[in-house]
Amino acid sequence: MAVLIVAGLDTGGGAGIKADIETVSALGEHPLPILTAVTYQNPERVSGYFPLPAEALRDQIRAVRGHFDIKAVKVGMLGSGGIAKVVAKETEDLTRVFDPVMASSTGERLIDDIGSLKVLVKGSIVTPNVPEAEALSGLKIHSLEDMRESARIIAQTLKAEAVIVKGGHLNLTDVLYWNGEFFEFPGERVDGFTHGTGCAFSSALAAFLAKGLELPEAVERAKRFVEGAIRFSKAEAKAVNPLWEFQRDAHRWRAREELERAVQELVKFGEKLNPHVPEVGTNFALATALGEVFAVKGRIVRYGKTVKPVGPIELNASDHLRRALLKMREFYPEVRAVLNLRYSGKLVERAERLGFVVSFYDRREEPEEVKRAERGTMEWGIETAVRRAGKRPDVIYHLGDWGKEPMILIFGRDAREVVERVRVLLSPSPR
Numbered sequence: 001m002a003v004l005i006v007a008g009l010d011t012g013g014g015a016g017i018k019a020d021i022e023t024v025s026a027l028g029e030h031p032l033p034i035l036t037a038v039t040y041q042n043p044e045r046v047s048g049y050f051p052l053p054a055e056a057l058r059d060q061i062r063a064v065r066g067h068f069d070i071k072a073v074k075v076g077m078l079g080s081g082g083i084a085k086v087v088a089k090e091t092e093d094l095t096r097v098f099d100p101v102m103a104s105s106t107g108e109r110l111i112d113d114i115g116s117l118k119v120l121v122k123g124s125i126v127t128p129n130v131p132e133a134e135a136l137s138g139l140k141i142h143s144l145e146d147m148r149e150s151a152r153i154i155a156q157t158l159k160a161e162a163v164i165v166k167g168g169h170l171n172l173t174d175v176l177y178w179n180g181e182f183f184e185f186p187g188e189r190v191d192g193f194t195h196g197t198g199c200a201f202s203s204a205l206a207a208f209l210a211k212g213l214e215l216p217e218a219v220e221r222a223k224r225f226v227e228g229a230i231r232f233s234k235a236e237a238k239a240v241n242p243l244w245e246f247q248r249d250a251h252r253w254r255a256r257e258e259l260e261r262a263v264q265e266l267v268k269f270g271e272k273l274n275p276h277v278p279e280v281g282t283n284f285a286l287a288t289a290l291g292e293v294f295a296v297k298g299r300i301v302r303y304g305k306t307v308k309p310v311g312p313i314e315l316n317a318s319d320h321l322r323r324a325l326l327k328m329r330e331f332y333p334e335v336r337a338v339l340n341l342r343y344s345g346k347l348v349e350r351a352e353r354l355g356f357v358v359s360f361y362d363r364r365e366e367p368e369e370v371k372r373a374e375r376g377t378m379e380w381g382i383e384t385a386v387r388r389a390g391k392r393p394d395v396i397y398h399l400g401d402w403g404k405e406p407m408i409l410i411f412g413r414d415a416r417e418v419v420e421r422v423r424v425l426l427s428p429s430p431r
């Protein structure tokens with residue numbers, strides 16, 4: 001189904017029409033992109049923008065209106081009051097989601113005349129964030145109660161079809177006012193980049209409405225979609241990732257395959273590996289490009305004279321290795337795999353002789369406050385060892401502490417590299 005998208009171009013590729021197109025496409029609908037303005041923008045700032053002439057908007061919309069069965073429209077950055085007027089007129093008979101963009105999240109204005117936004121609020125499902133709701137309602141917002149009141153004011157005074165005041169800047173609860181009723185959509189804070197959340201939210205809402213969902217259900221689904229887009233945002237873009245669902249699933253599939261194959265190779269080392277498996281077992285972890293980590297459920301254990309994986313490859317099957325790997329990836333994102341072996345001085349020596357970059361941490365040097373925090377030890381250890389090495393370590397060991405078995409971690413850029421490193425480490429003769 002076709003969804004009309006009226007929005008501006010963010011040259012940083014994070015927000016605006018690019019995020020909208022990706023969102024609508026990811027949700028399986030056909031985006032019809034109508035450009036309002038070109039912005040000169042990166043994730044840090046907007047240095048300016050150029051709005052198209054209002055007639056160009058009229059002509060773009062007319063070019064597609066007769067040809068596609070448009071089920072919904074999303075309107076974002078407008079750029080000028082003239083554009084606002086034309087877009088309001090050309091889309092007044094459509095189910096319209098209007099994100100009243102006034103400024104970028106970095107603070108620069110994205111419309112010449114804020115008052116002109118009101119022509120588009122009329123008849124729209126409007127999705128202001130807190131500052132935008134304050135501007136449209138004239139009410140300062142500090143609480144959920146204020147959010148409700150401001151939504152009601154916008155609906156009644158500006159004749160919006162529905163109002164969703166988004167709580168991203170406040171309490172993460174979104175408030176919908178529709179047909180005289182309030183609905184609340186609580187959320188949990190998700191870590192990740194949030195540039196483009198408003199764009200993705202309103203586009204997702206338009207896409208779900210195009211599918212025929214009722215408004216409250218569409219809001220709920222849009223909110224969950226945006227949470228995923230934040231959670232799986234990418235450092236490179238410094239913005240939401242509307243393609244998260246596909247990418248997550250594709251990366252999961254590949255990582256599972258890769259690790260399964262590598263574990264099969266590893267267990268072939270059988271008797272040679274057996275004495276190096278620590279009391280707690282060996283695990284083998286692999287991170288996807290989106291930072292999810294697979295490992296062997298139940299670990300790889302000694303089995304008679306050989307070794308055996310206990311369970312299947314699963315997400316988050318090793319808390320320790322996951323934390324070690326994620327910490328390492330903060331410094332060296334190309335590192336994707338890690339495996340732990342029982343500490344042995346001989347193995348460390350051999351690693352050094354083979355030319356591996358070997359580093360270590362000593363739990364006795366761990367600051368008291370990290371010790372007390374309990375879960376920070378691994379992170380502290382990896383960071384300490386990385387800094388000590390001054391370059392990307394291939395092997396990190398520690399000599400243990402009360403109740404902690406000494407351990408060696410072998411890192412690699414993929415699972416195969418780790419297996420190869422284990423192979424040469426266990427081989428009796430030098431390479």
Ligand SMILES: Nc1ncnc2c1ncn2[C@@H]1O[C@H](COP(=O)(O)OP(=O)(O)O)[C@@H](O)[C@H]1O
Nearest residue numbers: 129166167168169172188189190197198201226
């Ligand atoms: N850190 C976050 N964690 C989870 N949800 C968030 C976060 N930031 C924003 N959201 C959600 O994303 C959507 C967009 O909200 P918001 O960031 O307020 O809009 P805008 O991008 O227009 O400022 C809302 O559903 C909001 O609750």
Ligand SMILES: Cc1ncc(COP(=O)(O)O)c(N)n1
Nearest residue numbers: 008015016077104105195196
């Ligand atoms: C072209 C364009 N459209 C919209 C936004 C708002 O997005 P955000 O609030 O995340 O900066 C933006 N920065 N640029």
